Amino acid sequence: MKQLSKKQPCSIVSDKPERIVGLDLGDRYSFYCMLTGGGELVEEGRLQSTEAALRKQFGDQPRLRIALEAGTHSPWVSRLLEGLGHEVLIANPRKIRAITASESKNDRNDAEKLARFAAFDPKLLSPLRHRRLDRQQDLNLIRTRASMVRARTMLVNVLRGLVKSAGGRLGACSTEAFPNKMRSSIPPALAPACGPLVEQIAHLNLAIRELDRQIEALQRKYQEIALLRTVPGIGPLVAACYVLTLDRPDAIQDNRQAGAYLGLRPRQSQSGDSNPQRGISKTGDTYLRSLLVQSAQYILGRFGPDSALRRWGLRLAASGGKRGKKRAIVAVARKLAVMLHSMWRNRKPFQPFPQPVQTAQAA
Numbered sequence: 001m002k003q004l005s006k007k008q009p010c011s012i013v014s015d016k017p018e019r020i021v022g023l024d025l026g027d028r029y030s031f032y033c034m035l036t037g038g039g040e041l042v043e044e045g046r047l048q049s050t051e052a053a054l055r056k057q058f059g060d061q062p063r064l065r066i067a068l069e070a071g072t073h074s075p076w077v078s079r080l081l082e083g084l085g086h087e088v089l090i091a092n093p094r095k096i097r098a099i100t101a102s103e104s105k106n107d108r109n110d111a112e113k114l115a116r117f118a119a120f121d122p123k124l125l126s127p128l129r130h131r132r133l134d135r136q137q138d139l140n141l142i143r144t145r146a147s148m149v150r151a152r153t154m155l156v157n158v159l160r161g162l163v164k165s166a167g168g169r170l171g172a173c174s175t176e177a178f179p180n181k182m183r184s185s186i187p188p189a190l191a192p193a194c195g196p197l198v199e200q201i202a203h204l205n206l207a208i209r210e211l212d213r214q215i216e217a218l219q220r221k222y223q224e225i226a227l228l229r230t231v232p233g234i235g236p237l238v239a240a241c242y243v244l245t246l247d248r249p250d251a252i253q254d255n256r257q258a259g260a261y262l263g264l265r266p267r268q269s270q271s272g273d274s275n276p277q278r279g280i281s282k283t284g285d286t287y288l289r290s291l292l293v294q295s296a297q298y299i300l301g302r303f304g305p306d307s308a309l310r311r312w313g314l315r316l317a318a319s320g321g322k323r324g325k326k327r328a329i330v331a332v333a334r335k336l337a338v339m340l341h342s343m344w345r346n347r348k349p350f351q352p353f354p355q356p357v358q359t360a361q362a363a
Contacts, residue, residue, distance in 0.1 A: 016065065017087060021058075022115030023068040024107045025049060025077060031107035032057070033115045034064075044108065049073060051080060059084055067118035067125060069093050069110075075130045089118055094283060095126035131247050138218060139244040142237065145211040146287055152204040159186075159197045166190055176205055215240050228340050230350040232305050233295035242340055245288045249345040258341040259334035262289050280330060289333070296332035300325075307352035309335060 019042065022033045026049055034043040047053045058064065058081060066081055067089040068074055078088045091114060093100050099113050117124045131139070152175055159182075160170050166187055173181050179202040186194045216236045219225045228239040252258055259265050262285060267278035282289070298304055300313045309332060317328035343350065 017063050019062070019064050020115050020119040021064050021066040022111040022113065022118065023066055023077075024111040024114065025068055025071055025073045026107065027073070029107075031111045033108070033111040035115045035119055037119060039116060039119055041112075044111070046107075049077075051076075054080055055084070058086065061086075063087065065089065065118055065122075067091055067114040067122070069096075069099070069114070070128055075133075075136065078130055079133070089122050089125055090128045090130065091117070091125035092128050096124070131244070135244055135247060138221070138240075141211055141214050141218075142241050142244065143287075145208060145215065145237075148204050148208050148211070152201055152208070155197050155201050155204070159194055159201075162190055162194055162197075163187065175201070179205065212237075218244075224344050227343055227347065227349060231295075231336070231340065231343070232307065232350075233298035234336075234340070238291045238295055239340075241288050241291055243344070245285050246341070246344075249341065252341060255338050255342040255345065258337040262292070262337050264289060264292070264330060264334040264337055292333040292336050293329060295336055296329045299332055299336075300329060305352070308354065309339070 016037055018037055020035045020037065022035075024031045028049055029046050030049045031046050032044060033041070036042055047057050054077065058066070061084075063085055065087045068077065069091045070093055074090055078090055081088045091099075096113075096117070099105070099110055102109065102113075114125070130136070156175055156178060163170050163186060166189065168185070168187050170182050170185055179198050183198055186198070218240045219229075219236060222240070222243050224243050225236065225239040228234055228242060229236065234242075246252070246258075246261075252261055260281070263281045263283040265281055267281045296313070299307070299310050300317065304310050312335075313328045313332040316331055317325045320327050339350075342348075
């Protein structure tokens with residue numbers, strides 16, 4: 001799911017409409033199944049995945065409860081159906097294995113299962129809530145930048161490989177300075193093949209620089225970004241991505257759930273007396289998780305300023321053996337996720353050495 005690492009849990013509407021609809025969205029066509037509140041089939045069929053077709057099918061209907069899976073089309077479809085007065089439940093695909101891992105998976109069965117889950121207990125769908133359109137557009141700046149950085153890295157690697165295959169070697173250099181510094185190091189025989197790559201890298205540098213300027217300007221729109229940037233290692237990109245991905249501070253009820261929400265908590269597989277150690281779950285937003293890991297690397301690196309978090313991470317790295325440093329980086333990233341959420345919720349800046357609760361209460 002390309003743009004979905006950011007939807008939030010939504011509240012369940014208590015009053016139950018007389019008709020329940022499961023809508024399995026497809027790229028060109030969608031299948032729907034309508035049930036009564038008691039679970040009896042009323043109608044099913046297929047329609048085009050267009051605004052006109054959805055308005056024609058559901059525009060003149062009395063209030064419905066419509067369940068659909070989170071996906072590429074779910075943001076605009078949910079906004080459209082809510083605008084028509086219907087209750088929309090956006091199912092979390094990771095939580096409904098009965099649908100996503102079914103041995104008889106097809107559009108008709110998926111639509112019927114969505115409808116029956118929504119009719120019996122909507123909480124079974126683990127419903128999500130999409131962001132507002134303007135916040136999604138701001139987050140798209142960050143997604144676009146990430147795609148451009150990946151493309152630039154790929155081009156640099158291709159260029160280095162071409163030069164190496166001809167017996168040469170390009171020196172170490174930042175990607176921003178790469179076009180200017182490495183142009184003269186390319187063998188003349190490779191100029192026709194490598195020249196276009198160098199030009200594309202230069203164009204990407206300009207585009208990424210402009211996106212960085214726009215992301216930096218988001219701080220004027222979202223004041224909480226400046227608050228989160230008081231943490232060492234949290235720059236405008238990480239702070240903006242955190243704010244726009246979580247969307248609002250009450251998306252997570254408890255600060256400690258922030259690490260699990262972003263996939264930084266170890267997976268659990270307990271059964272009886274067996275409770276093996278597992279790796280992190282890696283659920284949630286992949287890009288934000290990678291940014292937090294990069295921030296953790298800076299905090300534990302040689303240029304990281306002194307703080308209680310840094311000292312804790314270094315002690316953990318020293319006591320963990322060969323894999324201690326990697327585990328410490330992930331642990332610090334998890335603490336960062338929790339700390340940022342607490343700062344956002346309480347509107348308090350970063351404190352390198354926070355006072356114990358008892359001392360603060362006494363003061």
